[in-house]
Amino acid sequence: MTDSFTLDPRLQRDCRVVAELPLSTVLLMNDTHYPWCILVPRRADIRELYQLSEADYGQLQLESRTLGRALMDAFQGDKLNVAALGNVVAQLHIHHIVRYTEDPAWPDPVWGKYPAKPYTDDEADKLVERIRQALQLTSQ
Template identity: 55%
Template sequence: MFTLDSRLQQDCLLVGDFPLCRLLLMNDASYPWFILVPRREEVSEIFQLDGADQRQLWQETSLLAETLKDTFAADKMNVATLGNVVSQLHMHVIVRRRDDAAWPAPVWGRQPARPYEDAQIRQIIDKLRLVLTEDFQFAGGLA
């Protein structure tokens, strides 16, 4: 049974689910920073997924990155899996702008997280509702 790592639960807000991945929003309003987590048990590396799941992960990652680039006017999309702190396989998909707080450096550890206000979360969800496909299920209770 799939269980989300407790650190991801603590640091992120649940947005919903693609066919394979749970979509999270990092609770840091400094950047539109999303995380995709394949809903598979005990997977820490992409190569541990079967071929169909690997293709689905890249499809969902590409769809999300393209959607976010257009929706949030990104100058660059950062897409990465690290797993040095959270070993559960998860894909960071981060909107970067030349005027963001960390540009051009990585966003990790640059400054303390600035949690979203409720209105900001609603605004992001409303933007995503306009562009995500019918294959995406938003989490219950989202505005």
Template identity: 45%
Template sequence: MSFELHPQLAKDTTVLGHFPLCIALLSKDSAVPWVILVPKRENLKELHHLPMQEQQQFLLESQAVSQALEATFQPDKLNLGALGNMVPQLHIHHIARFKDDIAWPGPVWGNTKGEQRDEAEQQALATRLANVLSLSNLFQRG
């Protein structure tokens, strides 16, 4: 079997690029900068189901995303989460949070207006983040 991105993730995000293990996606939700890492493995629901070497690779990729969000936006806090209740495919959210964002201090899930960025704004943000992620020798655009 080959890797296929869950249709809901494809609908709600823009592809930033690829790491060796994960595809990096930018959420279209306009509330906050929000990157999602999805390991490119079929039928994967839990991070601990990956072999240890791939779990370690995930941590390297997660660190690159976290550092990019921090350098680009200087958030008050970074939230990481893997719920998977609606989309079972393993995907880990990396969310830049600000004391003045719509959901602060609560979680973003269910606490935003659900508004999406327009296409031009989404592409500009995707380019900006991909440029920063490209500084990592792990990341490839597209």
């Protein structure tokens, strides 16, 4: 049920909502270094993938694939990093990060490499719209 679902405060602070999929909320990480979205299943008190029901697990996999395809279509990256860490934010969330061989952290993981460089409101609005359009194209 989604009745008691609340988005973790850190995700609220660090991200902007892009879209609502059947199971998950798509967030844009506020960091201009990388096109970086986070998929958060709207289920209360879930920390790990194995805690999802079979139906929710299957839906999350579908949404992750859809988001990954949309991001790579929209941003033409060299690699897509997909990860569920949860070391800082325990709430289950899946990072989808478009990587380029010339990005600042390549080939290392992005975590802790550089402080986030926030988008301007205008930049974030344009990026959210670009991702929304890509999601519509790939979800048909």
